[in-house]
């Protein structure tokens with residue numbers, strides 16, 4: 420659809436389109452400098468166990484503060500990086516940044532586990548697993564401290580190659596979660612082949628769980644499906660206590676969302692953990 424739009428752009432001019440194209444070209448041009456000049460940083464958002472309220476893991480989310488355009492949302496710049504052939508560069512920067520952070524936390528006596536997001540290009544990169552494992556080894560980290568989140572659509576672009584890459588990493592001890600579950604066009608037959616440990620229910624089904632009966636059906640069925648396949652089920656986008664209570668009631672394993680915490684800069688994680696109280700979030704525990 421985007422190719423069609425680009426081809427016909429000359430004949431159906433719309434106001435704002437030039438600015439949009441100019442912005443995209445600027446961002447693509449500046450991506451490489453961003454990684455070099457520390458305009459990028461990683462934010463960390465906790466996930467908690469639904470049963471105990473304990474923090475299980477943090478998800479690493481990339482942030483870009485552009486020198487003149489300001490904060491650029493990852494949905495925008497990750498897509499541009501994917502389309503312009505720059506995503507592997509960003510992923511390498513991200514892996515190093517996350518591992519450096521894990522090593523720093525460990526020096527401070529805190530052992531955390533972090534999940535990173537991978538793009539379609541990453542999971543078909545034959546060098547990815549070797550690279551990831553060598554960075555982990557470089558910082559003397561335990562492979563169990565890192566896990567992966569991959570969307571259905573990323574895996575489905577080349578299921579065979581993705582399966583090879585993820586299996587290598589799984590064999591080395593990293594676990595894989597399917598991100599944004601329910602929004603892609605994946606076939607369950609394909610997903611079943613993958614070395615997956617968890618499903619992450621997309622936030623679009625979670626955010627109005629307390630008012631949309633359809634979302635209740637989707638979320639409950641996904642939890643049941645995941646459990647029957649022996650997978651853990653995580654809900655993202657948990658914004659209210661009412662929704663958290665419903666998810667606990669439905670047997671969801673882990674929760675993540677603004678109710679618990681927004682994505683935090685790495686240096687704020689220790690202070691957040693010190694003040695975190697599960698009882699404020701889960702009245703049931």
Ligand code: C2E
Nearest residue numbers: 480481493494497513536537538656657658675676677682
């Ligand atoms: P994702 O991996 O599905 O991450 C979840 C997104 O939901 C994040 O948006 C997070 O900030 C947001 N979120 C979490 N809790 C809530 C909530 O309670 N309410 C609402 N409204 N939103 C919530 P973010 O950080 O803007 O990232 C967007 C997407 O960009 C990610 O979706 C992921 O697909 C991609 N992304 C981010 N960092 C990376 C990265 O390092 N590498 C790759 N390949 N993709 C990344």
Ligand code: MG
Nearest residue numbers: 478536568598
């Ligand atoms: Mg994710």
Ligand code: MG
Nearest residue numbers: 598599621655
């Ligand atoms: Mg997601």
Ligand code: MG
Nearest residue numbers: 570598599621
């Ligand atoms: Mg997403």
